[in-house]
Amino acid sequence: MITINATMPAGQLQELKDGEVVNHDTTKLFANKKVVMFAVPGAFTPTCSVAHLPGYVVSADELKAKGVDAIICVSVNDAFVMAAWGKAQNAENLMMLADGDGSYTKALGLTMDTAAFGGVRSQRYSMIIDNGVVTNLNIEKPKEFEVSNAETIINQL
Template sequence: MISLNANMPDGQLQELKDGDMVTHKTSELFANKKVVMFAVPGAFTPTCSETHLPGYVVLADELKAKGVDAIVCVAVNDAFVMSSWGKAQNAENIMMLADGDGSYTKALGLEMDTAAFGGLRSQRYAMVIDNGVVTTLNVEQPQKFEVSNAESILKAL
């Protein structure tokens, strides 16, 4: 699993933006920026839709006031699902990025197998990345939502 003070691995994440598929290289996404990145097990799932993403939507301005350049939500879903979920959640201020095949989640060592529920998914986590280096890493215990919420990350900044 990725650790504090580690460099983020190279990879790619997709975003559906204005009807076009955009592939983001993580080396460029994190370069010379402070980024809050959080991951959810799945778009449109209960905790993810009721509290996790909405918390970041509500606190986006406060996070940016603390020097955050971008807020990124990642899930092992496709870019079409992530875009639709972002629209449904009024997440205009959040980059809704897809890790469709889970390869970036695996590179981070934060994957989990949910078996018949959904197969390979991401663990629930949040991190602060400063110029490609992990400065805060909050990984949830299974079935918990205590340390990856927007309030916890805001306090860590």
């Protein structure tokens, strides 16, 4: 499992941009930037849609004022679903990135197997990444939403 002071693993995440799926190399995505990344078990799911993502949407300006270059939401969904969810949630100031096959989530060691979502999904977490290195990591206990919210990240910045 990824830990504080660890370098983020190399991998690919996808984004739907102008009708095309764009592959992002995570090494480049995190290089020379301060990034807040959070993950949810699934797009359009209750806690994710009512509390987790909206908190970051509302706090985007405050996060960027604290020196954050990018705010990334990741889920084990496809790029089309992530784009539709981002649009429905007014998340235009966030990068809505897909880990369609869960390979990046597996590389982080943050998977969970859940029948409710049909198999392997991401645990709920948030982290601050500074130039590719994890400086803060907040992993939720199963079925909880207490430490991966935007307020926690704002306080850690």
